[in-house]
Amino acid sequence: MATIPKDYVNYKSTPIFTVENIPKMFLHHHNTRAGVYGKICVLQGQVKFYGFSDRRSDIEQEIIIHAGDSAISPPQYWHKVKFLTDDTQFQVCFYAQKDSQIVFDNLNERNLK
Template sequence: MLRIPENFVHTRSTPFRNKETAPKALFTHHNTKAHVYGRLSVMQGTVKYFGFPDADATQPDLELIIEAGSFGISPPQKWHRIELLTDDTYFNIDFFADPQVNLEGAGIGKVVNTHKG
């Protein structure tokens, strides 16, 4: 199982989200920035995580089902997207960063990259 390095620090938490309130970027190709891990925690319902080998890939190299009470971890710079498998799904995301690195950007853009190239 993928683990967040013990020395990484919690930098940000999103509010709890559902299909109406989740940013659309989460459902499209995006990645966490360098030196940042994302941990998606499912409170209710089910989320499917699709990991991709690069920004241009259309076929996932990883598919993970994350059910209520569980979480999935996305490593730094791993291109991915999610899909909510149940209408009642709600979740949040916590971000953990290398304390030696100064992250640039604001809000979710500080830890998530939606730009290809």
């Protein structure tokens, strides 16, 4: 599993997702954007993370993430998640290089609100 480089910072996070409010895209093949790591943090229950080497490939890795644990999806990595328990709750925190345009744009957007 990937690790987030030390010079990367958390620039935004999703709401806490449950089986009732999960955006469908998370349950199907999708990827993180260039320069962005996603940290999947399970707060309750369990999630299975599926990783793929490309959009149309077979499963490359499967990781069960338990409550209190997390897993990292590297930039531009195809993946999806599956709820393993009905009470599962998780959040995704996004990290980018601290001096990157992504972080700069996001901080400016926050300050305008």
